[in-house]
Amino acid sequence: MTVAVNEYEGEQFELTENGRLLDTVPSPRTARYPDGSTIDWLQQDAAERERNQALRSQAGVRGILIPMLEASRMWLIVIVTGIGIGLTGASLDILVKWLGDIREGRCSRGFFYNQVTCCSDVDPGEICKEWQTWSQYFDIKFIFVQSLLQAFVYSILAIAFASCAAFLVRTYAPYGFHTGIPEIKAILGGYVFDEFLSPWTLLIKAVGLALSVASGLSLGKEGPLVHVACCMVSMIAGRFKQFRGNEAQKRKLLAAAAAAGVSVAFGSPIGGVLFCLEELDAFASESDVLWRGFVASAVAAVSLQWVDPFRTKKLVLFQVTYVDDAWRAFELVPWIFLGVIGGVLGSLLIKMNVQIALYRRNSALHDWPILEVIGVTAITAAISYLIVFTRVQTSELVANLFQECDPAKGDYHGLCNPTAMRENVFLLILTAGIKFVLTAWTFGMMIPAGIFLPTIAIGACLGRAVGLLTQGLYRLWPKAWIFVSCPPDPSVKCISPGFYAVIGASAMLGGVTRMTISLVVILFELTGALSHVLPIMISVMTSKWVGDALGKDGIYGVWITMRRYPWLSQADYHDQGESGASFMKPFDQLVVIQDEECTIAEIRRLLQQYTYDGFPVVRGHNLVGYVTRIALEQALDRLAFTETEATAERKCTFSPQRSRLPESDHVDLHNTIEEAVLQLRKEVPQEQVVSMFQKLNLRQVLFTKAGVLEGMATKRDVADLLMSHFPHAGALPPTPC
């Protein structure tokens, strides 16, 4: 690791006038954390506090203006990021639509029009002649050759897109694969992973996302868009020392960006904020972060709506039309049934996905990620082309499944034909099954891939099927007691299969992600079905109950556990009567620094030998304080200029009261040490120790009694404890290679 002394010179002009900060070397608190470590929130907050005081203590107007400048810079970043994400999201939408459409044909008015813009001049009902399928373009007469050509182009382009995405990811940004949500959860919790947020990752993930979505694979753009948003804010914040120097401050911006990402992905500004709150635990502590997320989310949604990529003048993606219909009590039966199905299938999807990930890791596939992508894309394209519901882009399928039957709008592939009820149900369940297997495999391949949209699609298929069955029963026995609240004439509309699709989607999402309130909000922001919020709540409730009974974690939590990121689940932990003593590392197993005994050379060896983030300093068994690796390295780097062999054998003093002794026999390191470190008695219940780690986001706790160090517990210990129930904990390494 190189200590980032020079990193700070770029903006020194900001603080040089009173000469305070130039005289001192950067304090350990502003040093950069290496990738893979976890940040110390308390320390970072303290650093921010010191910096703010230094700013405010400046003479005269500067003492007022500079803090204001800093605050406005923060808001500027939030707003610019919001706008950036809105525009990025809109461009990706346009790109995906175009890429998806050229798999079927091209526009004669110009190659870069998609089907909708190409046909925008045509009146409804009229046939659009500007848009040509490939067989029309090549002017092929035979129907058989026509379909063959269409299928061929469709599949070849799908494979080309997907392999291109996989190649880009594999070569330029290995962290750009997968959804990114687990990593962002870990990062927001304090994990340091700068590579994951690099500008290269931003570019590759955005481009790769467009390609992989357009390839027709069973994946969505939602999670990766959050990742893109976080990369973007990280890049912008990196321009300002205020955030570059402080990981905790940077994380507050990341949380706001994540909210904006979800906001754009679903056109759901409130849902975005709540997603951050519930799934990312991002605002657990600070209300001003919630507030920033709110602003970022609103700004992003405004800029998305300004571009209006779908030309609907609306944020709502899958507008439903039954908002004014009342629902009947008997419908709770199929809806709760859907909730149960969602819980069971959600758990099953997680389990299958885990098994496939483990298989991928331990088989030959591990060495051929691009080939795997090509193979899966070929299979997906082949199967998808055969079934009418899977051939279109997933978002189009979902939009149609959510839609009510309306003679004015036409019948989507015969879905509203009452005589074809059995065929439709069969086809829908088949589609759900195929998507289920493909999604379980696709989520985790070497391409950017989100799980939200495919899950919605699976749920929507099942929901629509259940809706059709309920409708069928009603048409058979319209006068049965259970349908008493419906009109006795079955030709009158009573049951809305489209809304059953929404219920199915929410149940499936509940089972896979185990979100509650943010899920409900996202769903009604997606569909506009505000008046039906209660059934959505009930199905999410049911599926979460059932899912939780079958397995504790949602899919993101499972991936975090498999990768063994040091992330603390906020779930309630209950011990079996253990105290802190039972999981702390006792004193005799700790690597400690003995005050006034350890030499410089010994400290150097210690730093080389161990990778720990910090070391307790003791005198005998008495605790003096805690010193971080970064602080030690910086102090030693400073010494290196004057170091001779004699100095290397000098002993180090860490106690402030001793630091006034002559320097001839001691090296004074007292300002590297933190004295005000949190101490607990080891009799404290384990539960309480865990809850302190969770709420204060601690990195370590020292157990002392009357000043004597008895042991220590780190975030890693707590994370391992919380993950221990999952059999595959740590099965995949943190990096994807």
Place this chain on the structure above:
Amino acid sequence: MTVAVNEYEGEQFELTENGRLLDTVPSPRTARYPDGSTIDWLQQDAAERERNQALRSQAGVRGILIPMLEASRMWLIVIVTGIGIGLTGASLDILVKWLGDIREGRCSRGFFYNQVTCCSDVDPGEICKEWQTWSQYFDIKFIFVQSLLQAFVYSILAIAFASCAAFLVRTYAPYGFHTGIPEIKAILGGYVFDEFLSPWTLLIKAVGLALSVASGLSLGKEGPLVHVACCMVSMIAGRFKQFRGNEAQKRKLLAAAAAAGVSVAFGSPIGGVLFCLEELDAFASESDVLWRGFVASAVAAVSLQWVDPFRTKKLVLFQVTYVDDAWRAFELVPWIFLGVIGGVLGSLLIKMNVQIALYRRNSALHDWPILEVIGVTAITAAISYLIVFTRVQTSELVANLFQECDPAKGDYHGLCNPTAMRENVFLLILTAGIKFVLTAWTFGMMIPAGIFLPTIAIGACLGRAVGLLTQGLYRLWPKAWIFVSCPPDPSVKCISPGFYAVIGASAMLGGVTRMTISLVVILFELTGALSHVLPIMISVMTSKWVGDALGKDGIYGVWITMRRYPWLSQADYHDQGESGASFMKPFDQLVVIQDEECTIAEIRRLLQQYTYDGFPVVRGHNLVGYVTRIALEQALDRLAFTETEATAERKCTFSPQRSRLPESDHVDLHNTIEEAVLQLRKEVPQEQVVSMFQKLNLRQVLFTKAGVLEGMATKRDVADLLMSHFPHAGALPPTPC
């Protein structure tokens, strides 16, 4: 205070089989807290943990079944409470409607019908003959006498309702006045205030609420309904030892009930959960509390919808009809203007309300609360009867202001008449002004009164006025560049003044309550205007920014500060470089117990002399542990049976290692002491101490160094620190008398 030893005998059968809990006297952890103290969350959680372990460790099937029984009991309480609140809310709605209507007339079909049910058989357009105004009923011919009679009955009944409510509250439940939200915030934060949640308060608050709302005073039912919900769950939970014995567990149920209360008040199940999250900080720590709130909120909304008090078959109270209209960018100008107005007026309302509360406290009004209510009601009734917009119930006014002009639905008091634009704007601003003054006075009188609905009404009036002005401008200059996105023909609809009313309401609410995300959700659940979520977000953002610049706290925070409840605001606190040392009480000012020196008699004196919740136990300056008042009182009560004068002079031992000495010269109190108490070094930054108090909900922190006690800080110290910026902190006593 009587220690509640006998309280636990009722349900002892539950745990007697293994004899564990009968042999011991109740541990200090299950003792009851007296009113006015604050609970120790860590201790309460520890108690719950011990209880759970005792339950699980039981032999055989009981060890599995009893924990399951406990969990299902918790869910049962949540669901029963949800249903109860839904039904209560619905009954109150019906009662208020009826009481409000008999101020104007009566139903000839039966005295207990309100106007709507009385006329439910009448076709639209036909005149309802069943409903008779009072002048029709008394068959008065002269128009002048008619109006005089109507005004007389209207005012007399208003005064009768209000004085009745005030009398009930004053006599039977003095805690039933005001909104209740500040108290609930304090209670959820750990304040103990059992009187506030008593069954009497429940009954009086519910009845008084119906009377005060029906009296036409400028107040709403939202806050008080949350209070009613909390009383209800407190009463139900009090039936079960599981919750009666543990204040922390009880608070988790209270949070769920509060969510249900808001859910019913606004017909807004998601908004209810978010209100608890944002305004009450109720789920800051635990995700399972969020989940319970979600369930309670959904159940309450389902039962409200089942009763359907307004016969609309909808939860949405103020359904708006412009959900499908797009909005134009230029409209952001009036909307942001409304946001600014809302922020300014919101702050002004808070300041006026504070001044009136102080005046009430320090003037003759203090001794004549009922007379004050009668006077204000008389003035309100007189003014309200004169102005057409204030004569109707506030909710009816708001519903009409939110409504779009639709020729099919008729014109509400000429509001849609384009030629009467100036008159309408004048009338709306006048209405807003009158409501503003009346609300500032009414909120704090001796009746149940919420601030939400009047605030919405003020904002809606102003918003509609701004909307009418904008529409007027557009009609004057339809071709101006700013209106370029509107059709050039002014007779085509382009601007929706009804939606401006929604924006005005959200801005005003933002200024008064300083909520963000929950406010937006409540508003679109109230109106169904989901597609217009962005403008609502923007206006709330603006008004919060402006409001925060004019004063830090929302109205609930201000009342908490005025009453000086020990409640920790979750706001970020930034110190000026102080450490914990600067606000701790140093050792020489602490009341401590000297281990092995203090006698029983001395401890008795200590308990009588001081009201502190607990005392540090030291040997010399070395910390032994912390002992709570409750634990000491219980131990002394036990001793009282055998106490003679000689024992009273015996010294007390608190150290476990000494407890094995012969009892002849010592009294062994070692099991009253907590050893595992949180300790910090006094060098810890003040900011960090405050943040630990906020996040862990601590009651006290001891500052030690190497086992030596240096000082102590309590929740009260931190609360005072956080309240110190407000000039009127502690201006009103915690109790309303």
